[in-house]
Amino acid sequence: MGYESSVPLFWRLIKPRYQLIGNKCTTCGNTFYPPKFLCPICRKEGKLEEIKLGKTGKILTFSIVRSAPTGFEKETPYPVAIIELDDGPRLTSQIVDWKEEDLQIGRKVEACFRRIYTDGKEGIINYGLKFRPI
Numbered sequence: 001m002g003y004e005s006s007v008p009l010f011w012r013l014i015k016p017r018y019q020l021i022g023n024k025c026t027t028c029g030n031t032f033y034p035p036k037f038l039c040p041i042c043r044k045e046g047k048l049e050e051i052k053l054g055k056t057g058k059i060l061t062f063s064i065v066r067s068a069p070t071g072f073e074k075e076t077p078y079p080v081a082i083i084e085l086d087d088g089p090r091l092t093s094q095i096v097d098w099k100e101e102d103l104q105i106g107r108k109v110e111a112c113f114r115r116i117y118t119d120g121k122e123g124i125i126n127y128g129l130k131f132r133p134i
């Protein structure tokens with residue numbers, strides 16, 4: 001099934017992800033994104049509640065992807081960074097709208113919504129969520 005034929009479904013699926021819904025363990029105070037079913041620290045003692053995370057964070061580390069998974073060849077090279085959100089959770093995401101000087105540790109970034117590829121299986125880009133320098 002092509003991308004165009006599934007746009008309404010696509011938007012329904014993406015919206016909650018775009019809002020950066022994570023969760024927080026009220027027992028230990030840690031936040032998680034994507035949300036976890038069980039707090040890895042407290043296990044059964046943990047109480048998880050859904051929270052909306054802020055869209056800003058910073059680059060912890062990054063690398064340039066030069067050989068892309070199938071479907072992403074046209075986008076190479078592109079940077080992929082581990083980002084620490086201001087609310088705590090860390091996640092891996094592609095960086096977009098970047099210039100050479102933006103690629104540095106500690107650079108502030110914000111979440112933005114970008115095109116998603118429904119056949120992406122590599123786990124990096126399939127949230128539809130990317131980050132851009134601010």
Ligand SMILES: [Zn+2]
Nearest residue numbers: 025028039042
């Ligand atoms: Zn906990």
